[in-house]
Amino acid sequence: MVRGVASTNDHLWAHSASGGERHRLEDHLRDTARLARSFAEPFGMGDLAWWAGLVHDGGKAWCAWQEKLLKVEPSGKRVGLDHKSFGVHLAERHGLEPVMWAVAGHHGGLTSRKEVNGLLGADDAQLGALTDRWADAERRLRTLVPEMFSALPELSTSYVDADAMTREFLVRFLFSCLVDADALDTQAHRMGTAHRLGRDLNGPILLERFLSRRKKFLDNRPKGPMDAHRERVFSEAMTAAEQQPGIFRLTAPTGTAKTIASAGFALRHAVCHGKRRIIVAVPFITITEQNANVYRQLLDPGEAEAERVVLEQHSHVDLGDPEDTEQLQSWRKLASENWDVPFVVTTTVQLFESLFGRMPSRTRKLHRLANSVIILDEVQALPHRLLPQIADALRILVQRFGVTILLSSATQPVLGAFKPFEKLDVREIITDPSALFDECRRVQFEWRVTPKPALADVVTEAASHRQALMVVNTVRDARDAYQAAPTSPDITALHLSTAMCPAHRRAVLDKVRDCLKAKSPIFLVSTSLVEAGVDLDFPVAFRAIGPPDSMSQVAGRCNREGKLGMPGGGLVVIFDPADGGMPPSYKTQVEKAEIYFGPDRDPEDTEALEDYFVDLYDSLGIEAKGRPAQVIRSNRHRWDFRSVTDGPVTGIDARGREARDRKLAFRMIIDDTVPIVVRYGDQQAHNLINECLAELRGPCPDRSAFRRLQPYVVTVRRQLTTKPEVQANLSPVVGDLYEWLGRYDDGHGIVLEPDRQDFLL
Structure with a gap:
């Protein structure tokens, strides 16, 4: 007999005392099961999720586990004994394979078939020991939780008959339901509160609020030439929202208020079809912040x-805002963990790395996607190498989980070129996108590609205009162009790149907007970051040749409001600098762009863009054997969740994937990066930086200090930090965070290297 366990009728515990009370095992199993069922019902797996919740911690009924819990309780240490294998064994016994995987991974994450089977005994001796402990747990549970054995679920025909990729996603969603329910019930016990459950979207109220506030905003806004076109886009989006759920495309020029039109579509569609929430995913944090602010004004x-109503989540851990009230900080923290809110604004990295992830903390939000509306903004920025798997995820979300997808872009990728999208009905919201682009044509294109001009000569030409924007392909080119800019007091020359911290970039953009508003002379040199949702309106723009979607985005920063006349009142010059550079990923894109675009065909030609994308995908061999999309698909087919996330093992050590392995994983961004705090701004800013660094270097780092440092952080490729000349100027703070001790230039940002290589993203 075990201390603290007098008989099978005495209490068994799931968790040690919190606030004076231990957590009864039967309560934890039943409450987790109840929550999991409610989470899975929207996609028809409620009974299976309920049973997974009942068995997930069943192994804790094992006599030795209970004894160890009481032993470690005073110290707060972990029990450290197996409690998963019982539920895995029970699920295998009844042929409920999805539950096996969910229970096996509910702490350490989804793994592989070999690792799951390993929980059932590697050899006869291990199996014998496991059998004894399983029998001990089952004897106690038959009395404590009899429904675990008397109310067995069945695998639904919708699961059994589904294709292999859909079944893999169903396992992911079942896992999500279990780990979220488990976390919520455990958290409620530890905090001594009820389960933290949010509210689904109240469509009618939010739609009315949205329309009312939009009208007020428009009534107070100066009228302009683009108003009618924006109203047309909004009106067609609202009309299309009444159609049956599925996949929609909003193809409209930059500057036609797609952000607001997309939200209007999603809200009305949610009202018409009972959707539970809206998720907006964008490719860049700058757009996330901008869009979230717009949506908060319209919906909160x-x-x-x-x-x-609106949750803004940039990364896996959202640190919140130190200015928020304690109540709002708590709401944001909890909502960020599982998206239990009506309206989420996040990044495409967060969305898709959660969909293809394996860890509980990353995946517990997935079940919230069922019966939702997902807006993919600037969808052309999705990484080409992953498009087939992204397309497959969207297919499954629509066909099996009741999701409506809206693809929004001025330069739509051709997802129909990939097998998962071949037979899907994708509906255009704008009845005639080509005609809309013609009506909204605000610029004329000129080309300087033959012969190739020198970068300095382009700077001279661009700076001769009273107000001009110049966008180049690399940080080095941006710095060189800025240094070649005129230094006359008659013109303001400014620079933007990712070598600058966010506070620095915001200060520059404020100066740019002031100059544009005052119609004073200005010359701005930037990398492509200015194309990422930055609302500027220059009369003239110069763009180094690049992918057509990037060239089109620059056109959206020229004569944006149409005040110089339509069509074609602005000027965009495309140039190919003889001494300029470009990222390696641009090479094939530029080669194809030169085939389809030029003096006779500009980058806003929707038909040419479609031809370009189809040719590009074929040339890149995206679906070819051995490429990331194909390798990920094979790993998904084998239910090798670890290899999907971390890459297949091509080296010796299965735990230590090398860089070449990770390139074959589902990673939206391949390059690992490191955040570096730089010293920018006035004395008040420097005092804040010092204060936050001291907090983070202290014995109990305050996460809110990192949030306050965000405006002063530059992101650098991890590989760079190993170089001696860079490492010498880095001072560790906490985790991967460093302080920069070297030079930071008020003109162009962090100065990392003397050899002018492009290190920054």
Whole structure:
């Protein structure tokens, strides 16, 4: 007999004492099961999720586990004994394979078939020991939780008959339901509160609020030539929202208010079809911040104490805002973990790396996607090498999980070129996109590609205009062009790149907008970051030749409001600098762009763009054997979740994937990066930086200090930090965070290297 366990009728515990009370095992199993069922019901796996919740911690009924819990309780240490294998064994016994995987991974994450089978005994001796402990747990549970054995679920025909890729996603979603329910119930016990459950979208109320605030905004805004076109885009989006759920495309020029039109579509569609929430995913943090601010103004309640509607989540851990109230910080933290909110604004990295992830912390939000509307903004920025798998994920979300997808872009990729999308009905929201582009044509294109001009000569030509924007392909070219700019007091020359921290870039953009508004002379040199949702309106723009979607985006920063006349009142010059550079990924894109675009065909030609993308995908061999998309698909087919996330093992050590392995994993961004704090700004800013660094270097780092440092952080490729000349100027702070001790230039940002290589993203 075990200390603290007098008989099978005495209490068994799931968790040690918190607030004076231990967590009863039967309560934890039943409450987790109840929550998991409610989470899985929207996609028809409620009974299976319920049973997974009942068995997930069943192994804790094992006599030795209970004894160890009581032994370690005073120290707060982990029990450290197996409690997963019982539920895995029970699921295998009844042929419920999805539950096997969910229970096996509910702490350490989804793994591989070999690792799951390993929980059932590697040899006869291990199997014998496991059998004894399983029998001990089952004897106690038959009395404590009899429904675990009397109310067995069945695999639905919708699961059994599904294709292999859909079944793999169903396992992911079942896993999501279990780990979220488990976390919520455990958290409620430790905090001594009820389960933290949010509210689904209240469509009618939010749609009315959205329309009312939009009207007020438009009534107070100066009228302009683009208003009618923006109203047309919004009107067609609202009309299309009444159609049956599925996949939609919003193809409209830059500057036609797609952000607001997309939200209007999603809200009305949610009202018409009972959708539970809206998720907006964008490729860049700058756009995330901008869009979230717009949506908060249109949707959040006016009362400070009321629960918010819009959650903005940039990364896996959202640190919140130090200015927020304690109540709002708590709401944001909990909502960020599982997206239990009506309206989420996040990044495409967060969305798709969660969909293809394996860890509980990353995947517990997945079940919230069922019966939702997902807006993919600037969809052309999705990484080409992953498009077939992204397309397959979208197919499954629509066909099996009741999701409506909206693809929004001025330069739509051709997802129909990939097998998962071949037979899907993708509906255009704008009845005639080509005609809309013609009507909204605000610029004329000129080309300087033959002969290739010198970068300095292009700078001279661009700076001769009273107000001009110049966009180049690399950080080095941006710095060189800025240094070649005129230094006359008659013109303001400014620079933007990722070598600058966000506070620096915001200060530059404020100066740019002031100059544009005052119609004073300005010359701005930038990398492509200015194309990422930055609302500027220059009369003239110069763009180094690049992918056509990038060239089109620059056109959206020229005569944006149409005040110089339509069609074609602005000027965009495309140039190919003889001494310029470009990222390696641009090579094939530029080669194809030169075939389809030029003096006779500009980058806003929608038909040419479609031909370009189809040819590009074929040339890149995206679906070819051995390429990331194909390798990921094979690993998904084998339910090798670890290899999907971390890459297949091509070296010796299965745990230590090398760089070449990770390139074959589902990673939206291949390059690992490191955040570096730089010293920018006035004395007040420097004092803040010093204060936050001291907090983070202390014995109990405050995560809010990192949030306050965000405006002063530059992101650098990890590989660079190993170079002696860079490493000498790095001072560790906490985790991967460093402080930069070297030079930071008020003109062009961090100065990392003397040899002018392009190190920054």
